[in-house]
Amino acid sequence: MPFLVVKKRAIIMFLVLFLAIASASIWLLAKNNSVTVFSQESNDEVREIHMVTGEFKAKLPNGREIESYRWDPGTIFVEKSEKVNLVISGVNGAEHPFSIEGTEIKGVVKKGEDTIVPLQFKKEGVYRLICHTHYGKEQNGPMIAYIVVD
Numbered sequence: 001m002p003f004l005v006v007k008k009r010a011i012i013m014f015l016v017l018f019l020a021i022a023s024a025s026i027w028l029l030a031k032n033n034s035v036t037v038f039s040q041e042s043n044d045e046v047r048e049i050h051m052v053t054g055e056f057k058a059k060l061p062n063g064r065e066i067e068s069y070r071w072d073p074g075t076i077f078v079e080k081s082e083k084v085n086l087v088i089s090g091v092n093g094a095e096h097p098f099s100i101e102g103t104e105i106k107g108v109v110k111k112g113e114d115t116i117v118p119l120q121f122k123k124e125g126v127y128r129l130i131c132h133t134h135y136g137k138e139q140n141g142p143m144i145a146y147i148v149v150d
């Protein structure tokens with residue numbers, strides 16, 4: 001029965017082709033998965049948090065101008081031991097020299113520039129980011145942001 005032999009060969013060819021396509025798809029899927037895992041790992045390494053320096057301004061009925069400088073957002077949350085880059089963009093105010101209470105971290109945020117502050121807290125708590133130019137009400141502040149570590 002030569003006809004049947006040919007048919008068997010066709011089935012075998014079809015199976016071989018099917019296996020080749022199936023294994024190629026699995027290989028591609030596995031490859032995609034590994035790429036995703038890698039990009040997740042690199043994203044997890046250092047998280048970026050963006051902050052800006054802002055200013056509230058108003059004119060009182062008597063013509064007097066009042067203003068207040070702020071870090072925005074005023075509160076950020078990080079995990080204990082988490083690596084974070086705090087990127088602060090200077091928008092309002094020429095200069096904001098700052099320090100973070102309870103740490104050795106200090107720097108200056110200048111108008112039109114990004115200041116990158118690497119953070120990694122070993123102890124839980126609330127840390128204050130304080131601007132030394134606008135530290136109180138009298139200095140158009142208080143310009144204080146809270147870093148909550150837990």
Ligand SMILES: [Cu+2]
Nearest residue numbers: 096131134143
């Ligand atoms: Cu300031």
